[in-house]
Amino acid sequence: MAPSMSVVVFGAGVIGLTTAVELLRQHPTASITVVAKHLPGDQSSNDYCSSWAGANWISYDDKLGAQTDYEYVAFQRFLTIAANFARQSGVKRFPLRLVYDEDDIKKHGTEQIQQKWYEDLVGGVTEVPKEELPAWASFGLDLTTFMINPSIYLAWLQSHLLEAGVMFLRRSYKHIDQVFEDFSNAFAIFNCTGLGARTLGGIEDKRVYPIKGQTLLLSEPKIPLSRMYMHKINNDEFTHIFPRPLGGGIIVGGIRLHHDYNDQPDMDLAKRIKRRACELCPELGNPNELTVIRHNVGFRPSRKGGARIEKEQRHGKWLIHNYGAGGTGYQASWGMAQHAVDLLPKDVANRANL
Template sequence: MSVVVFGAGVIGLTTAVELLRQHPTASITVVAKHLPGDQSSSDYCSSWAGANWISYEDKLGAQTGYEHVAFQRFSTIAANFARQSGVKRFPLRLVYDEDDVKKYGTEKIRQKWYEDLVSGVTEVKKEELPAWASLGLDVATIMINPSIYLAWLQSHLLEAGVMFLRRSYDHIDQVFDDFSTAVAIFNCTGLGARTLGGIEDKKVYPIKGQTLLLAEPSIPLSRMYMHKINEDEFTHIFPRPLGGGIIVGGVRLHHDYNDKPDMDLAERIKRRACELCPELGKPEDLKVIRHNVGFRPSREGGAHIEKERRHGKWLIHNYGAGGTGYQASWGMAQHAVDLFTKDVATRANL
């Protein structure tokens, strides 16, 4: 049984791993324009992610289902492969200001659907918060070093005999032509699904992100931090495991295609990061290694995970995660592969 995964971001790689788990004898090929290690394109945003696990959802639904599965998988990886995978269980402090409390209410902020999943959410003592903060919550969650994690996923796949090919396609039918023996193709093209011929999903659009990679401090940070400023800007501080430096950001700019870093924004990011985490020191003393810009592959209405028949074969879509690519990856992959396993493999008597 030959299957192709088109796309090698975190969604594509995770889909390939899940496909291998459910169908260990399948012949799997991952084909993509960008592969782990590439940092030359803002469109390949998996390399630019923070990354960590924290849900932004208030209500249970498909998204929280994906995130629930992903947290469990990441917890298992952290427990067994922390030194190889770049995945680590680590505290995160969520900080809310007076405007947040007025807008949402203290009780609503405290009520997290994932409280039992992460083994509790703890309120922070007032004296441990910045002077401007009204509420803080500590969560024991997951942080990820994407550079190591993506390479680890690829290494696992290569060891299992999965083939990787670097190719670029303008139309989905070209993939079917090149892999004529494949019984199914998984479309994990992210932002590319907007312009890919035969797909051209106009609900897909970019959400620009901008971060700074900082040098490792002399005293390692003891936690991650997050604080929302407004709808477009927020502060996050993520120390990456295994010597990956510290990522600080950021922004969520919808439909922004400018891949150049905003240096005024960079200064705001530095100032806010130091206000939120005094351990970083003064903004002018931060050692910036790199300014990063990436485009989150978002989609109106949420992620697109479904199957369709094309040229007598199966095309299974799995894209549109937006800024939740890592934290939903395993759940999205499981859903997509389940579509293949339950509705495709069984019918084909495979």
């Protein structure tokens, strides 16, 4: 019997793990190895942002394109996961309330705000009655999407891969050619290194840059919250409240600071986050009485011009890039993975299985 196709996934964040699962789905006989410096369970704000994510599904794009295509595919996959593996995966179908203030209405208008490309996908978007909104709010929309507990979800993806025979190796590389040298029999290597693509030798993609995020992990309340909340303050700050499934506490945030490398939490910002969260969701109680378990700082692996999903030949092998998701790593993960795996030349895959 001829050996199966050998493929390496370099990187074990949500994009790398999802890519490995998609590889397994499309090529069930392939020999897959995931190699990475950080694996599920690790917490490194600089190198491994997947564990710090909110995380949920909500599209920020108004125009259809590659990004919305990725998000559409991911939503459909999360539907299946939530329906069949909610207790194992930490993925839960959950209501979300989007809240807009007067500045939003002046800038965009209620008609434009209501026009969501994903309205049919999520099962409808409805206007929130005025009496249910905070006093400062001018408009609100309710929809149902997904809430994800990253610590459970990442471990679940890894467990699925391990059960299928995928090998995991903890290794650190400074140059992409070192990966090719260590895995000389691989037909293809998938580069899912996130922020690491900026400094990885042989790649050094200067379009990649960090978007700093800061959140607070709050103690699980006695009475569970009934929905998620989001409200954009300005280009840098916003309020989100994400109750994590399976007793994972509540994540509140947050910020989007481009090109900010400071990994220390801003305690003044933390106070603003608590105050705004309680204004948006009175069920949380008094800001001064919130039990903060942890202050989180993470760096979204963004890329100017959008995610890079493309292939190139290197040393007679295929190198397929899949990185640069920014703050959409979870909500676009399955679509990005599908696109990346579809780039694997079919003739290579077929020859490997002859």
